Amino acid sequence: MTQKLLAGSFQLMKSLNRSLILNKIRTEGPISRAEIAKQTKLTPPTVSNIVKELIDSDIVIESNQGESRGGRKPTMLIINAKNFFVIGIDVSPTSIYSVITNLNAGIIDSVFIDIIHPVTNESLLSLLSNSVKQLLNQNKQINHEHILGIGVAMHGIVDIENGIAIYAPGLKLRNIPIKEHLESEFNMTVKIENDANSMALGEAWFGNGYDIGDFVCVNVGQGIGAGIIINGKLLHGNEFLSGEIGHMTIDIDGPKCSCGNYGCLEALAAGPYIAERAKKQLVMGEESMLIEMTDNNLDQLTGELINQAALQGDQFCIKLLKQTGKYLGIGLSNLIHIVNPSCIIMGGGVTKSGDILLDSIKDTISQRGLTDQAKATQVMLTKLGDQAAVIGAVCLMLVELFFTESPHKNIL
Known part of the structure; x- marks a missing residue:
């Protein structure tokens, strides 16, 4: 992701009001500007200005007009979910399962890589890089500047603040700098979480x-x-x-x-x-x-x-x-x-x-x-079956996009 995009279509959403409006469109859309103002108690000019920024960034688009209550039909707003993407990675003791999805967590493509033991921190990080590279190479039709980031579900104990796998018992590895490595290589925002927590996040957003x-x-x-x-x-x-x-x-x-x-x-x-x-x-x-x-x-x-x-x-x-x-x-x-x-x-x-x-x-x-x-x-x-952890990894980035608080503080 380019620095221009990081300053634009992703970091743009990080203020409280922008996140509030963006999440309202996600959960209630199609929704009008007037209804957003009513439900959020923000002023109509504030809503209009922020919506314009969101439309300019292409993350929100105008949909069919709504029903009129005695005047001009309101223009409805929806999330442009099919035009933005997230990479999710599930790292188990035996394999790396990576997907690229839209903002509705619809899987567009996937890559599966076996982990051959014994493995080192360096070789695991190399496999993670290869999985992302394969996804990008297989999906060259996707505008890579519209990939909002990478979420990683990692088994074991994870330092979510620093993006480090503190202890991965199934791999017999410690202190793996996953966030630093992937951010440096792909210039994308990276979030890492324990796999069970990721499963819970996936189920909270899209499951039971x-x-x-x-x-x-x-x-x-x-x-x-x-x-x-x-x-x-x-x-x-x-x-x-x-x-x-x-x-x-x-x-x-x-x-x-x-x-x-x-x-x-x-x-x-x-x-x-x-x-x-x-x-x-x-x-x-x-x-x-x-x-x-x-x-x-x-x-x-x-x-x-x-x-x-x-x-x-x-x-x-x-x-x-x-x-x-x-x-x-x-x-x-x-x-x-x-x-x-x-x-x-x-x-x-x-x-x-x-x-x-x-x-x-x-x-x-x-x-x-x-x-x-x-x-x-x-x-x-x-409900998500074998996809639960990897969809949860995707949700790590959705939380970053739709909420001002980080994933470990609030999920809904």
């Missing part, structure tokens, strides 16, 4: 969390994390550790976790640990189609295969996932008693077993909740 002030989004895949939203705000904690529910102790005599502690929720319910538990039981003589699915090579066993077998009716895998649901239910019951969310939205690879897992989670919560309301806390799957 829309218009819900208090909810938790839980990502259960190779690790376990939660994005916690209270009063419409993402909770980060003092040192960005909020939501690391995977390291909540469930069984003090349980298996060792990657963090070094024993009996963590992650060590009982994350994908690799489920596969490890299955392997031990199969070696002891349990019967399952997993043996045939892996050609009797249990080293090939994955959480994904367990899900597939369970959905095909394999009783061993169904039992295994129900036990996993019980562990998750215990962890989520603890979370409910601390945060008391309106609902819990589940995502990640482990949740692809659907009701097999969810029913066990719900049963456990209903048994352990302190009140009838806690017992009945709604638990559902993410």
